[in-house]
Amino acid sequence: MQTPVLSIDPVVPDPVLIEQAARIVRDGGLVAFPTETVYGLGANALNPLAVANIFAAKGRPANNPLIVHVADISAVPAVAAIWPDKAARLAARFWPGPLTLVLPKCKDLPAVVTAGGPTVAVRVPAHAVARALIQAAGVPIAAPSANRSSLLSPTRAKHVLRSLGGRIHMILDGGPCAGGLESTVLDLTSTPPRLLRPGLITPTEIETIIGPIQQGSVSASSKEPSLPSPGMLHRHYAPRAPLECVAEGDRSRVVALRDGGQRIGWLTFAKESEADWPGVAIVRMPRDPAIYAARLYAALHALDEAGVERILVTLPPDLPEWLAVHDRLRRASADA
Ligand code: TXA
Ligand code: MG
Numbered sequence: 001m002q003t004p005v006l007s008i009d010p011v012v013p014d015p016v017l018i019e020q021a022a023r024i025v026r027d028g029g030l031v032a033f034p035t036e037t038v039y040g041l042g043a044n045a046l047n048p049l050a051v052a053n054i055f056a057a058k059g060r061p062a063n064n065p066l067i068v069h070v071a072d073i074s075a076v077p078a079v080a081a082i083w084p085d086k087a088a089r090l091a092a093r094f095w096p097g098p099l100t101l102v103l104p105k106c107k108d109l110p111a112v113v114t115a116g117g118p119t120v121a122v123r124v125p126a127h128a129v130a131r132a133l134i135q136a137a138g139v140p141i142a143a144p145s146a147n148r149s150s151l152l153s154p155t156r157a158k159h160v161l162r163s164l165g166g167r168i169h170m171i172l173d174g175g176p177c178a179g180g181l182e183s184t185v186l187d188l189t190s191t192p193p194r195l196l197r198p199g200l201i202t203p204t205e206i207e208t209i210i211g212p213i214q215q216g217s218v219s220a221s222s223k224e225p226s227l228p229s230p231g232m233l234h235r236h237y238a239p240r241a242p243l244e245c246v247a248e249g250d251r252s253r254v255v256a257l258r259d260g261g262q263r264i265g266w267l268t269f270a271k272e273s274e275a276d277w278p279g280v281a282i283v284r285m286p287r288d289p290a291i292y293a294a295r296l297y298a299a300l301h302a303l304d305e306a307g308v309e310r311i312l313v314t315l316p317p318d319l320p321e322w323l324a325v326h327d328r329l330r331r332a333s334a335d336a
Pocket of ligand 2: 144
């Protein structure tokens, strides 16, 4: 299968291109599209065969449920059975946007979407291409990140092409994703609600709207039989090259690996220059957490593409605004 890549305006998407993509979705095919977080790999959530093909294309374990994307709140009843007051308040504040809510699933939603579980994860994306595609398709769109399972999420169309080219029917290229990290996932079926994945919407922002939520690590080893959210598996969001985190100011690991002859990439805040570190691919990262998040995966993809053998990342400060970045770095550096 050839995977065409269609360039599309991210702000005012061409309706003709959107209709081409929507037809593929309606016909049971797979279309990768930009969202405000990362690129998603979409299929008609109401078509079990199409959804099964998402799992096949990604090599995703069947026990890891998908997020269903809808155009607006009015489409939620097609996927979720209950719409609690807390969901209504969060949606009013954060939708469209990078917040995914886990709710009891509605009985007509195919079991393959939720990995056989009783709940469904749902969100209304903010990206104009994603919204236009859902609207034109006329169905809810199940979409995980558009990458092979457990690897880095794509924030550019070329990342999708490299990972899934030849396995999916179309890629809509709307340029780089502004957010750069996957949505915050909040489970509203537990009391109090539970943060399953930190993201661009912070716990504090959520608690301002609905009061206290449960936080803390929900990571689990892949050997554990039952997981609160299978995507919370320890090693995830990982580049091909092994990734290690180092403390700010600590250059000993960089020196040791370089002197050992390894080709390394280094994400750092410092004004290091490649002239001082021959043989080290240096990526200088910004100190603003939102800008850092937007660039992180692109930087890791680029180092993978450059063929480095190991990636070192200087850890950002241990502050709440860095929660999602820390979470992804921890998972990217975890043992398989
Ligand atoms: O920003 C995003 O969320 C992107 C864009 C494309 O929307 N999507 C994304 O999907 O990151 P994915 O499949 O890569 O991550 C979805 C996460 C996984 O950790 C999955 O286990 C969890 O959400 N999840 C999905 N359905 C769930 C459910 N019913 N209960 C608990 N966790 C669920
Ligand atoms: Mg993913």
